[in-house]
Amino acid sequence: MTFTAVWLWTLLRSLVLMTIALPGSGLLVRWLRTSPPRWRGWQLALLMLPILFPLLLTGYAYSQMTRLLITGWWPRELWFDLLLLLRVIPIGTLLWYYSPPSPLSREAWHARVLALRSDEPVWRRLGVLCWYWVQGPARAGLFAASGLFLVLFSEFELASLLATTSWTVWLFDAQAGGLPLSESLKCCVGPACCTWLACGTLPWMFATQPLRSAGHSANQARLSMAGRAGCWSYLAVTWGLLVIYPSVLIGREALPGVGALFSNGVQARGLAQGILIAAGSALISGVAADLLAGLLLSCARQRPNWLRVVILASGVGLCGSLIISLVVVACFQSSWLRPLYDTPLPLLLGLVVWLLPRAILLQGMLQSIRSPIAEHAARLLLTNAGPRSTAARNILWHIQGRPAIAVRLLLCHWAYWELTLPDVLAPAGLVAAPVRLYIDMHFGRNAMLTAKAGLTLAAPLLLVAVCWPWLKKSAT
Amino acid sequence: MRLSKSVVVIVLGTLLLVVAAWLSQRSIWTKSSQALVVYCAHDAEYSEPILKEFERRTGIPMLIRFDTEATKSLGLINLLIHEKSQPRCDVFWNNELLGMLDLQAQEVLQPYRGSGYERIPDRYKDPEGYWTGFAARLRVDIVNTSKVKADPEAVEELWKADKLNSLAIAKPLYGTTLVHYAVLSQQWGLPRLKAWHRETRDRGLNEVNGNATVKNLVAQGACSAGWTDTDDFFVAKDAGLPVAMLPVRVNQNQTICIPNCVALIQGSQHTPEAQQLIDFLLSAETELKLAKSSARQVPLGKMDPVTLPTEVRELAAWAQDGVDLRLLYAARQGCVAWLTEEYLRYSPAATVTPPATTGAPSP
Numbered sequence A: 001m002t003f004t005a006v007w008l009w010t011l012l013r014s015l016v017l018m019t020i021a022l023p024g025s026g027l028l029v030r031w032l033r034t035s036p037p038r039w040r041g042w043q044l045a046l047l048m049l050p051i052l053f054p055l056l057l058t059g060y061a062y063s064q065m066t067r068l069l070i071t072g073w074w075p076r077e078l079w080f081d082l083l084l085l086l087r088v089i090p091i092g093t094l095l096w097y098y099s100p101p102s103p104l105s106r107e108a109w110h111a112r113v114l115a116l117r118s119d120e121p122v123w124r125r126l127g128v129l130c131w132y133w134v135q136g137p138a139r140a141g142l143f144a145a146s147g148l149f150l151v152l153f154s155e156f157e158l159a160s161l162l163a164t165t166s167w168t169v170w171l172f173d174a175q176a177g178g179l180p181l182s183e184s185l186k187c188c189v190g191p192a193c194c195t196w197l198a199c200g201t202l203p204w205m206f207a208t209q210p211l212r213s214a215g216h217s218a219n220q221a222r223l224s225m226a227g228r229a230g231c232w233s234y235l236a237v238t239w240g241l242l243v244i245y246p247s248v249l250i251g252r253e254a255l256p257g258v259g260a261l262f263s264n265g266v267q268a269r270g271l272a273q274g275i276l277i278a279a280g281s282a283l284i285s286g287v288a289a290d291l292l293a294g295l296l297l298s299c300a301r302q303r304p305n306w307l308r309v310v311i312l313a314s315g316v317g318l319c320g321s322l323i324i325s326l327v328v329v330a331c332f333q334s335s336w337l338r339p340l341y342d343t344p345l346p347l348l349l350g351l352v353v354w355l356l357p358r359a360i361l362l363q364g365m366l367q368s369i370r371s372p373i374a375e376h377a378a379r380l381l382l383t384n385a386g387p388r389s390t391a392a393r394n395i396l397w398h399i400q401g402r403p404a405i406a407v408r409l410l411l412c413h414w415a416y417w418e419l420t421l422p423d424v425l426a427p428a429g430l431v432a433a434p435v436r437l438y439i440d441m442h443f444g445r446n447a448m449l450t451a452k453a454g455l456t457l458a459a460p461l462l463l464v465a466v467c468w469p470w471l472k473k474s475a476t
Numbered sequence B: 001m002r003l004s005k006s007v008v009v010i011v012l013g014t015l016l017l018v019v020a021a022w023l024s025q026r027s028i029w030t031k032s033s034q035a036l037v038v039y040c041a042h043d044a045e046y047s048e049p050i051l052k053e054f055e056r057r058t059g060i061p062m063l064i065r066f067d068t069e070a071t072k073s074l075g076l077i078n079l080l081i082h083e084k085s086q087p088r089c090d091v092f093w094n095n096e097l098l099g100m101l102d103l104q105a106q107e108v109l110q111p112y113r114g115s116g117y118e119r120i121p122d123r124y125k126d127p128e129g130y131w132t133g134f135a136a137r138l139r140v141d142i143v144n145t146s147k148v149k150a151d152p153e154a155v156e157e158l159w160k161a162d163k164l165n166s167l168a169i170a171k172p173l174y175g176t177t178l179v180h181y182a183v184l185s186q187q188w189g190l191p192r193l194k195a196w197h198r199e200t201r202d203r204g205l206n207e208v209n210g211n212a213t214v215k216n217l218v219a220q221g222a223c224s225a226g227w228t229d230t231d232d233f234f235v236a237k238d239a240g241l242p243v244a245m246l247p248v249r250v251n252q253n254q255t256i257c258i259p260n261c262v263a264l265i266q267g268s269q270h271t272p273e274a275q276q277l278i279d280f281l282l283s284a285e286t287e288l289k290l291a292k293s294s295a296r297q298v299p300l301g302k303m304d305p306v307t308l309p310t311e312v313r314e315l316a317a318w319a320q321d322g323v324d325l326r327l328l329y330a331a332r333q334g335c336v337a338w339l340t341e342e343y344l345r346y347s348p349a350a351t352v353t354p355p356a357t358t359g360a361p362s363p
Helices: A002-031 A037-052 A054-065 A074-095 A106-114 A122-135 A137-153 A158-162 A167-176 A181-199 A201-211 A225-251 A254-263 A263-303 A306-317 A320-333 A345-369 A372-382 A387-418 A420-425 A433-443 A446-475 B002-025 B030-034 B044-058 B074-084 B098-105 B153-161 B175-186 B190-200 B211-218 B231-238 B271-281 B286-290 B312-320 B323-344
Strands: B034-038 B064-067 B093-094 B130-145 B166-172 B206-208 B224-227 B244-246 B257-265
Touching: A002 A037, A002 A074, A002 A137, A002 A181, A002 A225, A037 A074, A037 A225, A054 A074, A054 A158, A054 A225, A054 A433, A054 A446, A074 A137, A074 A158, A074 A225, A106 A122, A122 A137, A137 A181, A158 A167, A167 A181, A167 A320, A167 B323, A181 A306, A181 A320, A225 A446, A254 A263, A254 A446, A263 A306, A263 A345, A263 A420, A263 A433, A263 A446, A263 B044, A306 A345, A320 A345, A320 A420, A345 A387, A345 A420, A372 A387, A372 B130, A387 A446, A387 B224, A387 B231, A433 A446, A433 B044, B034 B044, B034 B074, B044 B064, B044 B175, B044 B271, B044 B286, B064 B175, B074 B093, B074 B098, B093 B098, B093 B271, B098 B175, B098 B257, B130 B153, B130 B175, B130 B211, B130 B231, B130 B286, B130 B312, B153 B323, B166 B175, B166 B211, B175 B190, B175 B211, B175 B323, B190 B323, B206 B211, B206 B257, B211 B224, B211 B231, B224 B231, B231 B244, B257 B271, B257 B323, B271 B286
Parallel strands: B034 B064, B034 B093, B166 B206, B166 B224
Antiparallel strands: B093 B257, B130 B224, B130 B244, B130 B257
16 A cells, blocks of 8 residues: 555555544443543543553563464454544543633523524524634544544554554564664644644644633533443453453563573673663653643743743654654764764653643643632642641642652653654663564564563552652652 | 752762763773674574584673564665664674675675685585575475375475465565575576466465464464474474475585574674684584574584484485575565565555466475
8 A cells, every 4th residue: 555545545544443433431430520530530540551561562472363464455444443442532532621711601501592582594604603612512532532542543552563554563574674864754734734634633732721710510410320230331342351361461471581691691781771861861751741731831821932842842752653763863973963962861851842842731730620719729738837737738739749740650651652762762772661662563472472571560559669759759 | 858859869870870881892891892893694592502602612701782583684685784883793603604605795795705714515615705694494385284194296296286375485575485585586587487476375374473383384284284384393392293394406406405604793802713613613613503402403624424313314305406696685675675565555546567367386
C-alpha cells in the first residue's frame, strides 16, 4: 500500500474507534460521577491500571498467539481494533472526567434554545445551536474525543507487534529500509496536520478555562443497573485481555528466567544498566516537561500571545516519536550541534519534546481541578503550630502535592517505556531497558524475556515505593 | 512567584545538561572518549558476552550499539552511511554479508588484513580485506515433525500444494530472508523471482514479521514448515518442541550459508584497538564459543572438528555446499529496490507483473 493509503486507513480507523469509544467513556464518566465518593478512588484505579500496563508487553503477549498472525488481515485488524478500543476508553473517560468545566451551564444552554427565534432561517438557528453546543454541553466530550483520536492515530507498538496496517509502522519500516529524512518528513505532513487539527484546541481550552467557567453539573441521575453492569463488564474484559492474560503469559516462565538471567552476568549487568538509563532519562525528561508545561500555561494565561507558543510546542510533540527522533538526529548531525551528537542530550531533548503535549494536557487538567481558596486556607493553617499544622499539611498533600506528583510520575512512566526515542537517539553504549526487551521479544526467548520484563516493570515501582516518604514530604 | 521558580529550575536544569554533555565531549569522562565504539547487528545474547570478554582481557573500554531485530541490520547500515562524514563507530559486527558489500560500495569501510583474516577461507572474505566473515548460520526449512515428515520430498510436496497456508516465511524486505531472495534472484533472474513471489502469495503463503515468528508458527503447529535460520531453529529445539530442520537447497543443490562479518570503519579514531578487536572476533576461540553457544554457529576458519558439538559438525558439512555470497551485490540491490516498491509504495494500479498461476518453481 502507498503511504497515503496507509495513513488514510489509519485515519479512518481512528475516527471509527473514537466514535465507538466516546459513548463508552461517557458512560464511565457518569458511573464515576454518580458513585459514592468513597468508591471513586478505587474506580479510578481500576480504570487507570490497564492504561499503565506497558503496551509493549501486551503487544508481545498477543504476537505469541501465532494462529492470529496467519488468519489473514481482517481477523488481525479486528483483534487489534478490539485491544486498542479497550485500552483507549479509560483515557477518554479520564479526560472527560477531569475536563475543565464548560463556560456554559446546562441552564444557560436551555435558555439559549428557548430564546431561538422561530422566524430565523433554519440554517442560522442550527449554526447558533451548534456554536453554543460546542461551547456548552459538548465541550467535555469533544475534549475527550481529541485525546482519544491522538492516542488512536499515533499508536505504534501494538500495531508493529501484531503486524497491522498503520502509518507509524510503515514509516518505521521505510526509514529502516533507507528512506531519506526529507522524504520521511514530507510523508508526515498529512498525519501531522490531522493530529494538529484534532488536538489544536486542547491547549486553548486549558489556557483560557479558569477565566470563565460554569462548573460541572452536580445533579446527574444515578446510572441504571444495566449501565453499571456494562461498566463492570467492560472493566472485567479490559483487565482480562490487557493485564491478566499478558501477565500470565509473560510470568509463567518467571523462575527459570530469573535463574538464567542471574547466571548470565553480562545480561544481568546490561539489564541493570538499561533500567538505570531508562529511569534516569525518564526522571529528567518527565520533570523537565512538567515544569516547561506549567511555565507555558502560566505564560499563556498572563499573556494571550503566548498561546501560539503553547500550540506550536504541543504541535511538534504531536508528530510522534519517530518523527521527533529523525528531526533531532538531523539537527544534531549539523555542523554546529555535532559535538553534542554522541551525548545524552539528543535523547533528553527528544523525550521532553515528545512529552510536552501530554504534560500540557495533564497540567491543564491539574489546574482545572485546583481550588485556590482551599489551598490558601490550608497555607494559612500551616502558619499555626501544633495539630492544625499537621492537618494543613495533610490537606495540602491531598489537594496539591499528590496530584502534582501523580502527573510527574505518569510523565516519567511514559518516558520510561518509550521505545523509539531511546532506540534512535541514545548514544552508543546506552541501551535502555525497554529497547533490550524489544530485542528479546523479536528473538522470542521467553524465559529470559520473562525475567527481564518482570524486573523492568518492578524496578521503577520499587524506586517510587522507596522514595514515596521523601516525595510526600517534599510535596508539602 | 511560582512562574519565576519554574523558570529558574528549567534554566538550571538545562544548563546542567548542557554542561554535562560538554564535559563528556571534552574528555573529562576519559573512559567514554577512549572507548571503542562497536555497532553490532548480531543478537545481543550471543555477541555481548564475547565483546565484554574482549573488554575484560584488553582493558579497552567499549561502547556497544545493538540493532533491534525489528529493523534488522539495515538500521545500523543506514546509520553508518548517514554518519560517513563524521563517523563515531570504529568496528561494525554485522550478522550477514550483503550489507557489507553495500557499505564497501559506499566507501564506509577501510581494509584490514590481520591474523584473523588469514585463517578465514577466501569465499568468506573480501580480497582486499574490507570485511571478513566468521561464524555462519544456514537457511533451513523448519518442519513440525508432528505434522509432516522431515524429509526433502515431504517439504517439496508442501510447496507444490494448491494452497500454501501451511507454510510461512519472513517478510523478505530485511535480514536473512533478503539474502535468501538475493540468492534466488541471482540464480533464477529477478523476473522469475517476482513471478514466484506473486504466485506464492496468491496461493496463501503466510508472510510474517521475522524468522523468530516463523519458528514460533511451525513449532506451535500453526504451520507445518517454513524458512528460518539455524539459530532460530535451535531455540525451538532446545525448548523441546517437535521440530526438525533441513537445509534450504537452491540450484545445483547449494545451501545458503550466511556468515557474521566484521569490518573496520573508515575514519575510525581508535584504529589499533579496532584491529585488535577484529582479530579477536576472527579467532578460533571466538568461533568455537559461538559454535558452542545455543545458536550453534558454524566456524569458517580451520578448526579441529572434534572440538565442535555434533550438531555443528553436521551444519559444517552443509556449509561446504554454500553459495558464494560475494557475487550477489547486484542481485541484492535489485531485490531491495523491487521489494521496497512492493512493500512500502505498492500501488495495485501500477502492478505490471501478472501472477503466474502454473509452473512456478519451488525454492
